[in-house]
Amino acid sequence: MFAVNFNKTAMPIFSGKAALMTFLKSIKNKNTSIGFVPTMGALHQGHLSLMQQSLNENQKTVVSIFVNPTQFNNPEDLKKYPRTLESDTKKIEALNPDIIIYAPTVEDIYEENVSSESFDFDGLENQMEGKFRPGHFDGVGTIVKRLFEIVQPNNAYFGEKDFQQLQIVKKMTQKNNLPVNIIGCPIHREENGLAMSSRNERLSPEQRSEASVIYKTLKNAELLFQNKSATEVTEWVNEVFNNHPTFELEYFQIAEEDSLLPCIEKSKDKNYRAFIAVFVNNIRLIDTISLK
Numbered sequence: 001m002f003a004v005n006f007n008k009t010a011m012p013i014f015s016g017k018a019a020l021m022t023f024l025k026s027i028k029n030k031n032t033s034i035g036f037v038p039t040m041g042a043l044h045q046g047h048l049s050l051m052q053q054s055l056n057e058n059q060k061t062v063v064s065i066f067v068n069p070t071q072f073n074n075p076e077d078l079k080k081y082p083r084t085l086e087s088d089t090k091k092i093e094a095l096n097p098d099i100i101i102y103a104p105t106v107e108d109i110y111e112e113n114v115s116s117e118s119f120d121f122d123g124l125e126n127q128m129e130g131k132f133r134p135g136h137f138d139g140v141g142t143i144v145k146r147l148f149e150i151v152q153p154n155n156a157y158f159g160e161k162d163f164q165q166l167q168i169v170k171k172m173t174q175k176n177n178l179p180v181n182i183i184g185c186p187i188h189r190e191e192n193g194l195a196m197s198s199r200n201e202r203l204s205p206e207q208r209s210e211a212s213v214i215y216k217t218l219k220n221a222e223l224l225f226q227n228k229s230a231t232e233v234t235e236w237v238n239e240v241f242n243n244h245p246t247f248e249l250e251y252f253q254i255a256e257e258d259s260l261l262p263c264i265e266k267s268k269d270k271n272y273r274a275f276i277a278v279f280v281n282n283i284r285l286i287d288t289i290s291l292k
Helices: 017-027 045-057 075-080 085-095 106-110 136-151 160-175 198-202 205-210 212-224 230-242
Strands: 034-039 060-065 100-102 155-159 181-185 247-256 272-280 283-291
Touching (some): 017 060, 017 100, 017 136, 045 085, 045 155, 045 181, 060 085, 060 136, 136 160, 155 160, 160 283, 198 283, 205 212, 212 230, 212 247, 212 272, 230 247, 230 272
Parallel strands (some): 034 060, 060 100, 155 181
Antiparallel strands (some): 272 283
């Protein structure tokens, strides 16, 4: 029933969806709330904070660890994505040994058809990440929908660092009438402000230190946006990164939180957010900040 158990404990770890679904059915009743945290592994404090919130709000918590091939546009990025299942398992056990882990194979999820479904996210998929990573959100929608069908959670937890993804998942859940409450959770940051990400592990110590410029730039953009237009703030951000040859700015955009459409003219009735994607030695980092 269980996969290899690295820690030699009773911690439930599943590699097959059939066994997991049977187990969840055996422990669930009408009063049991199941929280779910989908991850691609290489866990950091941000992931653990999502798990802690799920533990606080549900009777049972399931965590998936699966590097989903259909959401990678760059085969090299998929190949290099860190896979650290043994250490991930130890981190989860240290947090709470009652957490249920689902660490499937590609075959268990996709069987013989490793491809994405096609989704209509009402245009949310065409902005920012969608422009630079064609098909990415079809891959995200495919894996999240399948995981929801397997785990059947009451609540699912996603970090706001991937804010566009969060909005996409909410839209997918709504349009497919899935009975899952989607909860966005705050970004966890390193001491220098860099948003925690599994990709940070690929940065050298020097690059990790220098990457603090990303959050500093977002914070300054937040201040500028109080008195400047979105265009003026964007021009300033471009200038900042033109003066930082270590970094390659892929995009900076100020957008409406609900529609993700670019801000053309500020309105007091709308909430805005700044989004950024930066390359550091071919390692892609993203971040976002609410613009009050």
